[in-house]
Every structure is written in structure tokens, then in C-alpha cells.
Amino acid sequence: MKVKDMIKENNALREQMTPFNRSYFEDMILTMRASRVEALRAEELLLDAAKLLLKEQKKGKNAKQVFGENPDDYFKEIIDSVPTRPARSKWNYYLMIPCAALTCLFGILAIGGLFLQWTNGSSGMFGQISLFTLFAVGAGSIILIELIMKWMTSLSESDAPKAKPFDIKSLGIYIGIAVVAVFIGLYLDRLFPVITLSPWVSLIVSLVGAIGLKFIFFKQA
Template sequence: MKQRKQETKRLIDENNQLRKQLNAENRHYYEDLLVYMRAHTLLRDDFIVEQDLLAILQDLIDAQQSGMNAQTYFGKDPERTGSEMLKAIPRNIADFAWFNLKLILMMFMIFWLPQLTRPVTKFDVGNLLIVAIISIVAVWGVEWIIGSYAFIHPTRMQTVAFYAGGGLLFVVIIGLLAFFKSSWEITLSSSTVLVITSLGLLVGIVLPFFHRLTGQDRILYFWSMFILLLGFLSRLPFLQRFMHAKIDLGAWQWLLYVGMVVVPVLFVLTVWWIRRRKK
């Protein structure tokens, strides 16, 4: 699986370089097709999709050198071309399951891991599952919307509705995390948290020697290591009182709550920006 993932990344990198050879008209045509196909690959084999996209690109470059444009060579309906190609690509349930598992792990790192720094660490399994399911469905929805509008320029109202819906979904997730409590709650003792954070830090120290961290991986890695370190220090007897001291900003206490919302938003935007730069 790792070798196939590396090959897929190589195909994407090669695609990014070769696209620079297209003129503006052909590049617009091809990139719309690229967005459409990549947005519809949740249940498809990414490697085969990237192989097909690269083959199309190479054919288009040859056609361009012969004086033909993309519409003449591939037709005026790129959506139909992409749809027919996707139908020929086999489904890959294993990659789909792994994709969703990674989303759940990411949710765990971002939202549950900070619980290890609290004086009393409670792990609400039901809360995490509901938030994870909503987040996974939301990602599917975003992928579907991106694919649906690959060849259509959305109106201003549709764009506003999309961002408003995303903002509302974010508020719902934060609300569930803050206020929803299920009966599937596990309370961890200080000694258990100390063991978990110690093992987590040990794995984190060794990990870079066995796995090359990319841009997004680095953000999650340093975020997790920072939280694990705080959790570890907060369980040391001589630091417990200091680490668990209540922050009282008086009239400016509201800034603390604003920061608790703004920081995760900035984190998500940073991950999105890094992914966009890579593409």
C-alpha cells in the first residue's frame, strides 16, 4: 500500500509539471476535468485515476503540438468523458475505509487529544463517534459539491450558501463537542494519562526516523506532540498545581473563549492552504 501511495504521489507531481505546457484554453478544459475526476474518487482506485489523468494530459499535449485544442480532441462535453472513464475504474473499498479511518484519527487528534491536559480526563466515546460521522459525511458532501460544480461557475448566492452551510456545520460540531454528553463516557486516572502521554511522546520521537513527514503530517505531528507534552507535564506531581491553575482574565475572560474557537479555525485553514499549495 505504501509503495502504491508513493507511485500515486509521483503521478500527481508529474501531472503538475506537465500541465505547465498547456496553453490557457486547454489548461482550463483539462483542470475542470481533473477536478471532476478527483472529486469522484472516494470509492475508486486513486492510482488508476491518476494514471488515466496523466494519459489524457499527455495526449492533450501531443494534440496541442499538432494544432488541435482540447474541445476538438476530446469533445465539448468533458463531464461525459470523465464519467465514462470513472465507470471503467474498479472500486477500491479498502482505500475508502482507510480514508474514513484517517478522518476519524484526525478528529481524535484535534478534538479529543486536548482532553489529556485537563485535570480530569474524560473520554466520551459516543460524542466522538457522532462528531466523526458528521465530519465524514461533511467531507463526502464537500467532495460531491466540488465535483458537481467542476464545469459550472457557481452563482454568488450558491457560493454564499456553501460557506454559510460550512460555518453552520462547524458551529454544530463545536456545540456537540462542548455540550453533548453520552452515556459511553470513560474517565482516565492520572496514572493512566501519564502512561498514555509517555508512550505517545516516545512514539512521536521515534516516528520521524521511520516515516517521512509531509506538510500536513508535520502540522498534525507537532500539534499532537505539543498536546502530549502538556498532558505529560500536567501529571507530574510537582507541576500539577501550576499546570491546572485556573486562568482568570477578569473582564477579558471572553478573549480566552474566542481564542478557543479561533485557534482550531486557523489550524483547519492552515491545513487547507498547505494542501492547496501542494496541488
Template sequence: MNIKQMIKENNRLQDAMTPGNLSYYQDMVVYIRSSSVNEAKGEELLLEIGQHLLDAQAKGKTAEEVFGSDPEAYCKDLVEQLPPMKGLNKLQLHVMIPWIALTWFFFVQAIAGFIVTWTGGPVERMTQVRVSTLVLLAGGSYVLIQLVMKWMKNGTFQPEEEQRKINIRHMGIYVVIAVVILVGGVWLGRLLPVLHIQPWVSLVIFVIGLLGTKLLFSSK
């Protein structure tokens, strides 16, 4: 099976789990998928775990009885045995986030530009794209997504009270990053040039971005 088929099969297995086993297993899914392991091997492992859990469930056992009371240590040990993500895959992951953010930025830019053109608004203003905006959008989206993924992994298997503390801590980090982005935007705006991009050009860039997303980052 390819990765998409394994994910589909994984979802099918989850549909057959009891609520308690499902909650336990979904934490394992988050932990393994957010780790820097080979994606295909990670999905194969999750299928094995899911099937093993269902077999045990049919015998009246719970996930904790099967995998133990310390699921984090169990998953950590499994992850360490998996092959790491290849260099190219890591590069794809790092590039994918700003790529997608910029792709959809140009979609919004194109739609807004066409609407302003059709309504007779200030077209000149809508064709202006600050290079500083592109830099901050690419960098900001990357940092925020990485923080979210780290938060998801660190919050996995944690008790509710500890998860609340993690949420508050990460919320504070998000606020700090937002302030840095705003300040950086003002500073960079004075240094970097402004591009003049017509709405149809923004639309072309968006289409190219979509094609690139499909070709470069889609799971096989």
C-alpha cells in the first residue's frame, strides 16, 4: 500500500475501536506522525499497532493493558527504531509550509484584485505587494506551524492539567511571535522594495503554486 492507502486503512481501523482505546491510539498517532521518521515506515508501524490493538480489543483488553501505562516511553522506543526522514524529505517539509502560505496569499491577492477592478476601485493599490510581506508570511507561517507541531507532540499523553499549562505557555509564545512579526514588518517595509503584480499574474503564480504543491509535496 502507498501512504494514502495506509492512512485510509488506519482511519478504518480507528472506526472499530472503543472510545477509550481510540483516545489512547490517537495519541500514539499524533506522537509518531509528528516525529522526524520516515513517513511510510511510520504509517506501517501505526497500522501494525492499530491491528494489534483491535485483536486485543476483541479479547476484551484495553490499550493500556496491551501497551502499558507509559505510552510515551513506548512510542519513543518505537520511533528510535524507525529509519529517520531522509534529507530530501526534510527539505520538502521545510519548504512546503512557506510554499503553501505564499501560494494562497497570491490567490487572495488575485481575487481581491479582480474584485477591485470590476468594481472600479483603486486598482493600483491592489497590485502593490511588499517584499517584506512575502518574507514575513513565509517565515512566520513556518515558525508557527513548527510550534504547533511541537506543541501537539509535547502535549501528547500529558494529563489535562499539564496540557493546560502547555497551552498557556504556547499561547504566550504565539503572542511574542506575532509582536515580532509586526515589528519586523514595519522595519523591513522601509528597507525592501514594493512589487507591482497584476491580478492575473497573481492568479498564474497561484496556479503554479498549486501544481508545485501537487508535484513536490504530495504523498505517494
């Protein structure tokens, strides 16, 4: 059974619980899904716990009588047994993202530059890049991936994102931040030196980056 299917079944079982048992069990869900336990294993354990609770509920027992006073205690031993991801692995993760983004950037510069060189005789805008752009792409890629991961995590308890009411104030704030970021970026871009490079150099850098990603970050894949 897939994780999504188990979440659906878990949600259906929770509907059969008393308000107290459901509230208690939802605390158990939050604890388990926020842990380092692999997603499939976590949902299997939660599903087994939900079935056990419903079985005991029919006998007149509540969640505290089944799992204990604290919702965090039932899975504590399992959660504690999962090793913490090594610090080196975290560093590899945060190094891999900008490396992949910059590899793609140089690939785009190479393809666009070679195409323009073939058609117009000059690589044009693809033949130069600002140091600020390199920094912005590297740092921005990490922020973007983190935001996407947080959004995906927020969907773990339901099958799809729930529609929220339109909030004009929040929209205005987001637009304002985006406009300010664009103007700051344009200003800073002028302060940093611009590097002129051949599309062939961009192609070599892109290929080296791709090889590095394969043999450094994906060597265990």
C-alpha cells in the first residue's frame, strides 16, 4: 500500500474515533510525521495504532488507557532508534542544490550562446554573467527548494492543499517584497563585476558540474 493510500485509510479511521480519542491520536500523528522515521514506515505504524485504538474503543477504553498519558510516549522508542542524519550528509545536501542550479545556469548560457553564435556570429547576452547572478542563483536555489519541501510537508496530513480565502493584504505584501527584491537585485547587479566567457567555456563548466554531481553527490545512487 502506498503512503497516500494509508493516509486516506488513516483519515477514515479517525472519523470513527470519539472526540477525545481523535484529538489524542492526532497528537501522535504530529509526533510521528515530524520524526526521522521513514514516511512509509511511519504511516504503517500510525495505521496499526489507529486500528488498535478503534478496537479498544469498542471495549469502552480511551486513548490514554491504550497508549499512556502522553501521546509522545507510544512511539518514543521507535523514533529514538532512528539514527540522526550525519552532519556531513546535511552539508552535502546544501552544497548539492546550488551546484545543480549553477550547472543548469551554465548549461543555459552554453546552449543560448552557441545558438546565437551560430545564427548571429555573437553570443550576445549569453556571453557574460555577473558575479551577483552567480550568488543569487546559488543562494536562491536553496531557499526555493526549502520552501517547496515545507509546502510538500504541509500536505502530509491531507490528500490535497485546502483552498484558503482570498487575502488581499497578504497578496499586497508578497507583491511588495517581490518588487523590492527585483530592484535590489538590479542595483546590486551593477555593483558586482561582470565576467565575459565563451559559450564553449560555459559548456565545459556545465559538463564538469554534471560529472561532479554524479560522482560526488550521487555516487551512492
